[in-house]
Amino acid sequence: MENSVSSLLPVWACLASLLAVPLIVLFRKEIFLRELTTFVAGFVKLGLVVAMVPIILDGKVITTTLVAGVSGINVPIVFRVDGLGMIFAIVASFLWILTSLYAVGYMRGLKEHSQTRFFAFFALSLSATLGVAFAGNLLTLYLFYEMLSLSTYPLVTHHQDREARGGGRTYLSYLLGTSIAFAIPAILFTYLQSGGDLSFAGPAILAGSDMGYLTGAVLLMAFVFGFSKAGLMPFHSWLPGAMVAPTPVSALLHAVAVVKVGVFCVIRVVTGVFGLDLLGKLGANLVLCWVAAFTVILSSLIALSQDNLKRRLAFSTIGQLSYIVLGVALLHEMSVKGSVLHIAAHAVSKITLFFCAGAIFVATGKKYISQMAGLGKRMPFTMGAFFLGSLGVIGLPPSIGLISKFHLVVGAADAGQIALMVVFLISTFLNALYFLPISYQAFFPAKDAPGELAATQFSWSEIKEAPPACVIPLCITATLTIGLFFAPTLFLDLADLFVSSVK
Amino acid sequence: MIVTIISVIFILLGLLFFLGAAVGLIRFPDFYTRTHAAGKGDTLSSLLVILGFAVYQLKDFHGFSHDWPILLVILKLLAVSLFIFLTSPSSTHALMDAGWEDKVEPEIGKGRPNHLNDDCGKF
């Protein structure tokens, strides 16, 4: 019923970064070769991913079976690339190159230790991310999900000090804990309920099964909380905790890879495991809707009160992730499309913001928003990019954020959930409230602000832009934020493909 | 019949001595006297009882040719009594000796000079 093409492209795309790991370790003495490896792998990966785009746009689905059936469970390990996976893969592999460039600048700028380990695990986690993106069934998805949790742990605890270890501990205990406690039983239940079928291909796994409202709701929430990388509210606190990581990690992993894997999984669960019909029939989606709505509002409010820039960004991320979850949970065609688009939109804009935060830290060593007043004059590119990124996150024109948010809001209205539409609007307002003042103060500082800055040890006049390796990527992503507003065709097409396939 | 009567007499005599030994074990005032009663009385009485039963075995004895296993049994019974006769007094002696070394006070003869605490190693 669906055109499936067998191809090894997704496997190679996934392997591209995995194969880079031994090379990176091998070249640990030759810094140049090591970084070259990273870039080559990144471009190869992007190339492979892009090579798949025409096939997908053709309305086909790429399927590759890696292992015919895991012994004992008889579920194959399968790659299956569809529109949703494609969007995610493009975003992740493209941003990896930029992040690598940025990481080179950042790591050199701060003279970090253990850079080889850093790059190696970075490449490894990218493989896991693509594995999730291409996963063709629930088991494969879960395997790569756990692989991502484990391979990012050394990145989070990169500094190896007490704070990093504490953050790492929170990170792992939340991610592993919830996945063991909720995701595994949910998967097992699905496995038993469906009689051994976990595949995303075809109709949703549980579409035909008869289950009560309570079972459905509990199962759905077990899945959603189990994939706690999505950062839904009672299980969100790993994300601020993981901000102890170096900024490139925060940028890629906590704006793109890890958290997006979470929401990606939630989208897969809602569309692939339950199916929109079943959930709509049960009405179990409303529970998820309200949890997500609650998260959106509360995280925005918390973000308002944060002074540490990265923490503010983290809570903002939590809120934005819940947009995506909420969009999917609305079950409306429009809102699901909005969610899919928002994966890309939020990734591009949020990574810009993280890059900026890192660049500020590299250049000035400052972490707190209250110390950044007037910075715009010293670091015009960075703060300009920050402004554009903020626009993207808030969803103001002209940025890609507007398109996705538009879809979400319209979807909510169409689904008849006016209250949830209001949630979107309030939260947008709150977003503006916690992002715009940063840019405003940076360019138009209040009169007494420099006095406060003078108290710091840095000489104000010595501050310059961060090294070019830092600044160039953030400029590119900022440009993209705006550019995609004008040329969103690719993403729109892919999202359409996906939505029509699950409809 | 005579064999039975003889054996019964032996056994009853043995039981009588057993009774005496038991009474002595309870009633005598100190360790040494009790050991005396038990050691002497038990040895003799067990000898008598076993002898009685040995005699009783003779009632089925009609000739060497095919009743010799009975003689073997009697021999074994005699051996039992012989070994009791050997071991029981020597263990009594060992205990008595240990009591002496352990300086257990004798009750009887409190009025007489007590040699127990002299030098017990010089015998």
Added chain:
Amino acid sequence: MIFAFDIVILVFLVIAAIISLSVKDLLSASMIFGIYGFLICLLWAEMGAVDVAFTEASVGAGISAVLLVATVYNTKRKSSD
């Protein structure tokens, strides 16, 4: 009639067991444990389990008491509870 033996021996057995457990002096306890062995041997013999009785006789009379005494000799003589 042999039933009477049973009762008497079993009663004695219980008495011997309780005494050997309650005596504080471990030397006495191990010797009284010997009595327990004798009575068990009698019980087996009286029930007709002759091979077991013989085993109990040889072990109970020859070995077990001596091993217990040897152990007490190398540890404390007074029991602590």
Added chain:
Amino acid sequence: MLSKVFATIAVVITGGILLYGVSDFPGFGDPHSPANAGVPGQASISQYFITESYGDTKVPNIVTSVLADYRGYDTMFETVVIFAAGMAIFAILRVVGDDSERKPRRKQESSFTNGDHSRIIIGTTCRLLVPVIQLFALYVIAHGHHSPGGGFQGGVILAASFIIIALAENLNSALKRLSETNYLKIACIGILIYAGFGVMCQVLESDFLDYGVLQPILMTDGPEMARSHSMLGVEIGVAFTVTAIMFAIYANLSSRGLLRDGL
């Protein structure tokens, strides 16, 4: 104190449960009980032993034929249990080589007591008795086919004779008769004898411990007598191990593993 209360409760409960089950038992000595007559529809094992064992093995004592032949595998491992116990005690207690950290606590004694008279009395009794005991032990081992007894009991009695030597004189004079290296070897040889009989049957293309096939080697009248003779051999193996291990346990236990100045 509390632990004693708990222990009492546990004992009472366990005993209660056991007694509760006892009420369900067949009567003592009931010839129709399952253990004696078998369950209807099943062959009775006891009846088989009673009627067939003499024909199978030519051993009048059923217990011996069951222990050494029908269930010879169990008996072999019971011997191994004893061996293992000895080895365990040896491994725990024995102080090998330099024992300077454990000072000799007791002076070397050459006689039973300080007094001569005791040495004479006890020593003479023991000297008289020990050969008799050893003879008796051999009788018990060899006579196991016809009356109660066998390797285990005989071995214990034999070990007791050595212990009596150690008690009447001292440990060293007993060890002179049965030294450490020897008793370890004897223990091993005993089990090797037992298992060797079994393996020999395997070599002669039969099952383990199927003594019947040993007939050509033992040169007996028939496989039944071969079984009977093999049982004797096996009992001797048991006796070897039991003697050695029992004495070894005593020697190690009484001297804290020093093998001198014991009890």
Added chain:
Amino acid sequence: MKSWNKSKPAILMADQLPAILVLAPLFGAMIIGLAGTKDHKICFPITLASLLVTLVVAVAAAHQVFEHGPIDYFVGGWKEPIGIGIHLHIDSLNVLLLCAIAVVAVLVSFFSIRRIGDKNTEKTPHFYTLYLLLCVGLFGITIAGDAFNLFVLIEVSSLTSYGLIAMGSSKRGAFAAFNYVLMGTVGASFYLLGVGYLYLKTGTLNMVNIRDILSTQPEIAASRAVSIAFLFILVGIWIKMAFFPLYGWLPNAYSYCPSSSACLLAPLMTKVSVYVMIRVMVSVFGLEWVFASPGWSNLVVWLAVIAIVAGSVLAMAQREIKKMLCYLIVAEVGYMVGGAWLADEGLWGLTGALYHILADAAMTLCLFLAAGIFAKRFGAKKITELEGLFKEAPWTAVGFVVGALAMIGVPPTCGFFSKFYLIRGGIDAGHWEYVVALLLSSLINAVLFFRIFEIAYFGNKPAEGHAHAHDDEPAETALPSSEIPTWTGVFPLLVTAAIIILLGIFNGEIVAMIRVVLEDLPNLASRL
């Protein structure tokens, strides 16, 4: 019936496999006892040789079982009527365990080179004798087809393990062994009492026979004495396997004994006991009898739940690595007992328990080997003393991590799949509390092991001079690393790690083997 009259075909080695399995280590032990005291150098080669023989035999037996069906061996040729002689039985229920025992024994024998005596290498031959006798006992337990024979071999394995535990020079080890002796004796006596009761009601000791009688004679099966027999056998085995309320002896016994003893005992003793329990349930009483009243099943599953939770929680409170692992064993025993008692229709719980026996043997061996290496080479016994040791000993770290991940239940390892089957059984049977307990324990394992990883990986201070920091005399002091060839520890560790992963990858095949015997059970689904 005169057995020797039966015309036999020329007996092949293949028919003698069960006997050789126990005889090879037995002869090895005796030869060491005879000749090893003179020359300590021959001890290890003899041990290894006899264990390799058992390994080959076990594999051959596995081949035989899966090609031609179960192996029945009648010792002494006493075949008819069944039950007069002793019956050895190898089927798909136990043949994998046999292979596991052989593999573990071979691997640990490498680890035990030069590690046994520490101070007193004079006891080397005794160590190896006990070691081989323990293997004899374990093999014997596994192949026994006779309830009393099982008891005798339980005694063999228990006595040898007492010796192995107390062999170290520490006082705590001796005391722990003493506790173990007391508990173990009680357990063995309970088992014996149960067998006695059973014999009184059925008149036979042969497992097949008992099962026949219990399934064909309902009035016997319904009698009180049989129920009490089952209860006592069960409690006796529970003591042996350290099931929850009866686990008191285990942590001290396994943590204060020499490393090589711990490595041999921890993976095998409890697992073999679990096997005995399953064997008794399946082959002696029959599952339909055992699960006749659901109340008991529920009770045992709840006990298992408590065992899992308590074991995990107590493990969290430990500071010493080995102690922590010991409490984890308590939890794992809960997994297996609970799984075996789930009474779900497809018997997935029982399957999971049987598979987990193998998996847990591998995982426990791996972790204990790693802990042993850390203790021996670096003197690190407490968790905090592991600081920086992953860098000092990278290969050991790899092994430890693999074992730990398996314990947590990360997918490619066997730990994941055993949990999968157990949880499947739990869901099928509707025992949600068991499922929750399993997941909770996985979570706690994750916390425990990641705490260790964190310390061992990030600590910068290389561990030195930790060994003296104990209040009591240490069971074993760190030897200068030159004295121990490193490979003797690392080689078995890495092999074990590989086994863990292979067991996971090929779990489907293994479970298919395990289920061969379960499929044969008489129409269980309809009765439950």
Added chain:
Amino acid sequence: MTFDHFSVGVGLALLILMLPAMWRMTIGPTALDRIVAVNVIGTKTAVLLVVIGVIFHRVEMFVDFALAYALLNFTGSLAAARFLHKTKTNKALLEEKGGTES
């Protein structure tokens, strides 16, 4: 009344006569008293085994046990006596040592 009845009576009498020894064993002021009582009961056991053999008409079988008892019964008391001797000498040794040191 047959001889068997008589034998049973003798056996019971012997068992009853164990009671005083039991009593002594229970109260016995010193350990030695208890050991003597044990010795007495041991001797009686040997005799009782013969009696049981007579009752069962299998004296030839039971006499072996009695023989074993007769031969081995004194090891226990021997060991106990030896124990008391040794601990006493030990005490003396220790005292002697303590005396010379002080």
